[in-house]
Amino acid sequence: MTTVFVKGLGLIGSTLIRAIRQKHPQYRIVGSDISTATLDFAIEQGLIDDAGTNLYQADQADFIILAGPVSAIVKDLHDLAQLELKPGVIITDVGSTKQTIIDAAQPLIERGDVFIGGHPMAGSHESGIQAGRVDLFKDAYYFLIPTSGSKGVSELKDLLSGLNVNWYLIHARQHDKIVAQLSHVPHVIATALMTQSAATFKDHRELLKLAAGGFKSTTRIAKSDPTMWSAIMHNNRELIVQQLDEYLYELQSLRQAITADDQEKLFAVFSKAKADREELDH
Ligand SMILES: NC(=O)c1ccc[n+]([C@@H]2O[C@H](COP(=O)([O-])OP(=O)(O)OC[C@H]3O[C@@H](n4cnc5c(N)ncnc54)[C@H](O)[C@@H]3O)[C@@H](O)[C@H]2O)c1
Ligand SMILES: O=C(O)C(=O)C[C@]1(C(=O)O)C=C[C@@H](O)C=C1
Structure with missing residues (x-):
């Protein structure tokens, strides 16, 4: 048997x-x-x-x-x-x-x-x-x-x-690099957004409830099991940090464009991201 x-x-x-x-x-x-x-x-x-x-x-x-x-x-x-x-x-x-x-x-x-x-x-x-x-x-x-x-x-x-x-x-190495970008960094981002949002509304927790679909879908994975995710961070930290640095660079670049009210750049970045994300659904 x-x-x-x-x-x-x-x-x-x-x-x-x-x-x-x-x-x-x-x-x-x-x-x-x-x-x-x-x-x-x-x-x-x-x-x-x-x-x-x-x-x-x-x-x-x-x-x-x-x-x-x-x-x-x-x-x-x-x-x-x-x-x-x-x-x-x-x-x-x-x-x-x-x-x-x-x-x-x-x-x-x-x-x-x-x-x-x-x-x-x-x-x-x-x-x-x-x-x-x-x-x-x-x-x-x-x-x-x-x-x-x-x-x-x-x-x-x-x-x-x-x-x-x-x-x-x-x-294994190629796997870990791919999932650092497609799963582990997204988890860090969702967690950071949830943490920062909770801190923003710490004196008015009820205001968090006003969140709609965008916030909820972006932070859904922050509800996952902390034991599982701490172990993932420990075991893939080198590649996660590498991809996180690339993400921070992108975030800084968007921040600069917003600060400078660079409409042309913002439109270009939003358009490219929209097309790339839509391709995922096909
Ligand atoms: N959750 C996901 O979406 C997902 C997707 C793909 C892979 N994984 C991986 O799958 C594995 C399990 O994740 P999960 O989502 O099923 O977690 P889970 O929390 O639902 O289940 C983990 C189970 O393992 C048990 N457990 C914990 N430590 C143990 C130990 N030392 N010996 C025996 N049992 C132990 C827990 O009691 C629990 O029943 C993890 O390695 C995770 O990285 C998770
Ligand atoms: O929550 C989900 O929808 C998932 O698919 C979870 C998810 C992820 O997308 O990052 C989480 C960890 C895994 O190793 C694989 C899948």
């Missing part, structure tokens, strides 16, 4: 489990989490067949999926290297950064275990097992970072085929 071990049964881990259950109902799924309420919920809902903590039964698994915060994934990989795993096991993760994770997987890779880094490029500001849903990643890109040639790639794609994603194979 095929056994799948999943560590971290939150938004992403439980979404993967839901997709595996749907596509491979005969597979046995073992779940591990630091939250007993989460494990209880997973058992009650029939999402997992057995529950434990730490690496409980990971050594019996054909697939190991690490789905906690990035820093927990790094630690899990070190701990897995202390265990003798099932021959032929395929290990993957869902972390939002990849280089430190691939580095942490080196001892496993060197001894011949198959590790394929993974990252679904979609999600939500919501977190926890109850927020997971089978169609969360439908038609989204899902990054894969194979580390042993193509070994295990088709098996992993088959395991997760219920997600209906577009697979995107890439190297």
Whole structure:
């Protein structure tokens, strides 16, 4: 019987489990989490067949999926290297950064275990097992970072085929650079805007409620889980700071144009950004 071990049964881990259950109902799924309420919920809902903590039964698994915060994934990989795993096991993760994770997987890779880094490029500001849903990643890109040639790639794609994603194979460094710009810097910007807005209205909190769609959509991701995002900042800080500097340069340039009432420049920048953003929808 095929056994799948999943560590971290939150938004992403439980979404993967839901997709595996749907596509491979005969597979046995073992779940591990630091939250007993989460494990209880997973058992009650029939999402997992057995529950434990730490690496409980990971050594019996054909697939190991690490789905906690990035820093927990790094630690899990070190701990897995202390265990003798099932021959032929395929290990993957869902972390939002990849280089430190691939580095942490080196001892496993060197001894011949198959590790394929993974990252679904979609999600939500919501977190926890109850927020997971089978169609969360439908038609989204899902990054894969194979580390042993193509070994295990088709098996992993088959395991997760219920997600209906577009697979995107890439190297770790390139992945981290792309997501620094497309996910991590946007998170910093949303957080800074929310923080500055709350400070502006600190004596009149009720005025924040006057915000409309523009403010709400720009700051939605500031509602995300702080543990997850602190770990992302730690693990991709060099590239995030690099892209943040480029963003600050752009912000300063817009500030100057507004100060100088340079209508021609403002119109040109707004027009270009409008066209670039519209292209994303096609
Ligand atoms: N939220 C998103 O949109 C999104 C998208 C793609 C990838 N990711 C990545 O997926 C991973 C999980 O994020 P999420 O959104 O599911 O978070 P989440 O907060 O919904 O779930 C995390 C789960 O892991 C558990 N957990 C925390 N530390 C643990 C540990 N040491 N051992 C075992 N379990 C632990 C928590 O109890 C929780 O159940 C993160 O690495 C994140 O970077 C998130
Ligand atoms: O909240 C959303 O809509 C998301 O897709 C979350 C989001 C992001 O876009 O930055 C957050 C982190 C991930 O690694 C991937 C996706």
